[in-house]
Each structure stands twice: as structure tokens, then as C-alpha cells.
Amino acid sequence: MSTDYDICQKLIMEVVEPKFTKIVDGLKGSEGPVFDKDCNFYMVAPEVTKNDSFAGQVLSIDVENNKSSVLCEPAVGGFGGVPAGCQCDKNNMLWIADMRLGLITVEKQGTFTQVCQEDDAGQTMQGCNDCAFDYDGNLWITAPAGKIAPHPYERSMEEPFGSVYCYTNQKKMVRIDTGLRFPNGIAVLHSPDGRPRTLIVAETPTKSLWSYEIEGPGKVRDRKLWGKLPGDLEGGPDGMDFDEDNNLLVAHWGSGFLEVFGSEGGSPHTRIKLPFAKVSNLHFKKGTKEVYVTEHDGHGLWRFEWQRPGKLQYCDNL
Numbered sequence: 001m002s003t004d005y006d007i008c009q010k011l012i013m014e015v016v017e018p019k020f021t022k023i024v025d026g027l028k029g030s031e032g033p034v035f036d037k038d039c040n041f042y043m044v045a046p047e048v049t050k051n052d053s054f055a056g057q058v059l060s061i062d063v064e065n066n067k068s069s070v071l072c073e074p075a076v077g078g079f080g081g082v083p084a085g086c087q088c089d090k091n092n093m094l095w096i097a098d099m100r101l102g103l104i105t106v107e108k109q110g111t112f113t114q115v116c117q118e119d120d121a122g123q124t125m126q127g128c129n130d131c132a133f134d135y136d137g138n139l140w141i142t143a144p145a146g147k148i149a150p151h152p153y154e155r156s157m158e159e160p161f162g163s164v165y166c167y168t169n170q171k172k173m174v175r176i177d178t179g180l181r182f183p184n185g186i187a188v189l190h191s192p193d194g195r196p197r198t199l200i201v202a203e204t205p206t207k208s209l210w211s212y213e214i215e216g217p218g219k220v221r222d223r224k225l226w227g228k229l230p231g232d233l234e235g236g237p238d239g240m241d242f243d244e245d246n247n248l249l250v251a252h253w254g255s256g257f258l259e260v261f262g263s264e265g266g267s268p269h270t271r272i273k274l275p276f277a278k279v280s281n282l283h284f285k286k287g288t289k290e291v292y293v294t295e296h297d298g299h300g301l302w303r304f305e306w307q308r309p310g311k312l313q314y315c316d317n318l
Helices: 004-011
Strands: 014-016 021-024 031-035 041-045 057-062 067-072 083-088 094-098 102-106 112-114 130-133 139-143 162-167 173-180 183-190 196-203 208-216 219-228 236-242 248-253 257-261 270-273 279-284 290-295 300-305
Touching: 031 094, 031 279, 031 290, 041 083, 057 083, 083 130, 083 139, 094 130, 094 139, 102 139, 139 183, 139 196, 162 183, 162 196, 173 208, 173 219, 183 248, 196 219, 196 236, 208 236, 248 290, 257 279
Parallel strands: 014 270, 031 083, 130 183, 183 236, 236 279
Antiparallel strands: 021 300, 031 041, 041 057, 057 067, 083 094, 094 102, 102 112, 130 139, 139 162, 162 173, 183 196, 196 208, 208 219, 236 248, 248 257, 248 279, 257 270, 279 290, 290 300
């Protein structure tokens, strides 16, 4: 009898096995890869110990010489952070989605600031996991954790209290949806004229990719199932990034693959085989086919070449 996994496999057109190069390993965690406007590379290490103490790091990586250094270890009010996602704006500021601190900014000398503790409705912010700028400068954010510190650390893997926010270009924090099980990776699909059109959110435990039609800063409608990852094993969608043809490359945590979806979603048309099982995120280098991939198990960073360049990021789209 055919399983759902077998059926999905038959729908997939191609499995590719590019050459991967390891950049660094042995970090305290491996997530949130990003290039800034000057092609400097950063990532985060969202360390959580067995005793739920937190000492996550924001890292600067020399990708040519395979070296890493700690830019900062964010903490607010004596509570250490769990930085999990990272983006860069047009001012070269790093924006960090943090599971304990919510949303923070980090400057290049390592100083950091907690952006807000409440949303525009006066509700305590939830801990954040990933973020993505649209071309208008709105930052869309997943929030799978419970209330930020000093509240107890909780995650929405079983109970669906995960949320999605938008920090608008008018500096307004809007919760646009809730009731999700661990919303994780996030991406924005733009129209040919550069208008933000569709928001895509990964829900890890259900292997689902949800879409919302973007109506404006902090305004969406029509949540729909956009895509589904193959297989019934552990894991699900994590970080994601678009190539220049609007194919969405999705980190399939626990599977040993990146899944590649067309711009209309559905099922992946290509799988990219990885040299490890637990991939957490990916990011293209500006103007190139180079993709940088973070590994959960070895706490490392890898690089490979995709078939086409990545889509321009907000900080690149001048």
C-alpha cells in the first residue's frame, strides 16, 4: 500500500546532490544566516541548556577564512536571550528574532536594544523565532514561544498558541494571527513590480506552509494552506529563502533535504540532498548562486551552489 510519503515522492521531479563545503562548526547553535549590505556575514547561536538557562549569541563569520567571533550575547533585565532569526535593514542594522526577548536590534559594534515589550494592542510580546523584511521595510515575524522574559519559557509545539507579527515601517508592532503550532520560517513573495503580495509561514509540527494575502503594513487576509512537506517522520519546515525565479527553498528539519517549491506552492518539485539531517535555515549571498545553510546537529555552517541566484533582500533592493 502506498503511503503519503510514497505519493509525495512520485510527485517530486528531481533530487539533486550539489557539493557542500563546511565553513565552521562547533558553535553553541546554528540559525539565522544573513549577509549585510557590505557582504559581511552574521548568524545566531540560540543555545538553551537543560536547566532552561539562556546564553544565546550573535556571531560574525569570516566565510573566506572559516572563522567565527561573538558579536554579542543579548540579555535584558538579567535574562539571557535565545536569538533564532536574523535580518538586515537598509541602514545595515541587524534585526534579531529572539525566543526570550522578542525583537531586538544589534549594531555592528555589538550594542543591542529590545525593540518593544508589548504589541500595539497592549499585549505582552511573545518570543520570536524568524523574521523577513518586505521591500517596503515591514518586518514580518514568527513567534512560537510564550510571553517574553521574565515570564516562563514556553513553546507551542503541542498547544497552538504560536503567533505571527508585523513590525511596520511606521514602528508599530501588530499581531496579525495566532493559534499556530510553532510557526517558524517566514518569507514574503513580491509581485513583479516589487509590491509585497504573499506572506508564507512555516508551521513545523504539521509540515505545513501557510500563506496570507498582504493588504498593507501589518494587514493580511485569507490564511490558506500553501504547501506541504513530504514524509511522516520527525521534523518539518524551518527557515526559507527565494531564488530569483521565485522558487522557495525550504529547510526541512530532520529530513536531510532542502525542499524546493514553485511560486504557486503545492508539493516541492525538487529536493536538495544535504550531508547532514537537521538543517535549520538558509540564505543566499547577494548576486550569486551561493547558498549558506545552518546545521542543527553539528552546530555548523555550510555552503553550496544552487541553479540560480537568490532574490534580492530588502537591504539590497535599492
